Amino acid sequence: MHSVRADFDKRCAEIKDYLDWLEDTESTDHSIPKGLPPTMKAAAMLLLYNLVESTMTNAVEAIFDELQMRKVAFDSLSTCLKVAVLANVKNVAADKLTDKLVAITTDIIGCTFDKAKVFNGNVNSKKIREKLTEFGIKTTNAYKEERLNAIMVARNRLAHGAESFGDYGKDLTASELIRDFERVSTLLAAVLNDVEEFLTQRHYLSAV
Numbered sequence: 001m002h003s004v005r006a007d008f009d010k011r012c013a014e015i016k017d018y019l020d021w022l023e024d025t026e027s028t029d030h031s032i033p034k035g036l037p038p039t040m041k042a043a044a045m046l047l048l049y050n051l052v053e054s055t056m057t058n059a060v061e062a063i064f065d066e067l068q069m070r071k072v073a074f075d076s077l078s079t080c081l082k083v084a085v086l087a088n089v090k091n092v093a094a095d096k097l098t099d100k101l102v103a104i105t106t107d108i109i110g111c112t113f114d115k116a117k118v119f120n121g122n123v124n125s126k127k128i129r130e131k132l133t134e135f136g137i138k139t140t141n142a143y144k145e146e147r148l149n150a151i152m153v154a155r156n157r158l159a160h161g162a163e164s165f166g167d168y169g170k171d172l173t174a175s176e177l178i179r180d181f182e183r184v185s186t187l188l189a190a191v192l193n194d195v196e197e198f199l200t201q202r203h204y205l206s207a208v
Helices: 002-027 036-069 079-089 094-100 104-111 125-134 146-159 165-169 174-200
Strands: none
Touching (some): 002 174, 036 146, 036 165, 079 125, 125 146, 125 174, 146 165, 146 174
């Protein structure tokens, strides 16, 4: 989890610096071309979404890394984790899977995990709750942040060209973006705490 937290902290620092600079441009004259600030504010929504999906994906990957590192056998997993691993099996071609399997009880966990397919670009509060529930992670947060859905929708519209960056960003303010960042980073920090507790206490194991 150390590398996951380090990546999260790094991305948060980068976004904070960017948003602080945007806020400064609203209050002082930096001779920035008139149409550029709205575009930069829209880009901030992509940065926020990137923080959400990358942190959640890294957190899920950390769980599978832990299981592989400890060579946890499939039979020892909690029911939730067994279901999650078996759900991953259907996404792997049988011939590729058998080439990687030496000891099926331990290798199947890592061989079926594909980081690229954890979320597929649609992460909001509902998806976060579903993923934590899927792994049987006990939560200390309700994980109901409405702005996450707005950020996801913005990301999809901008990434797929449904709306220009200038048009989307023209009504955004730096203070609104900072507020969104604070809410998102607080929620993600809670996710990392819950995942770390899950791993530290080895709740991924079946009850004895």
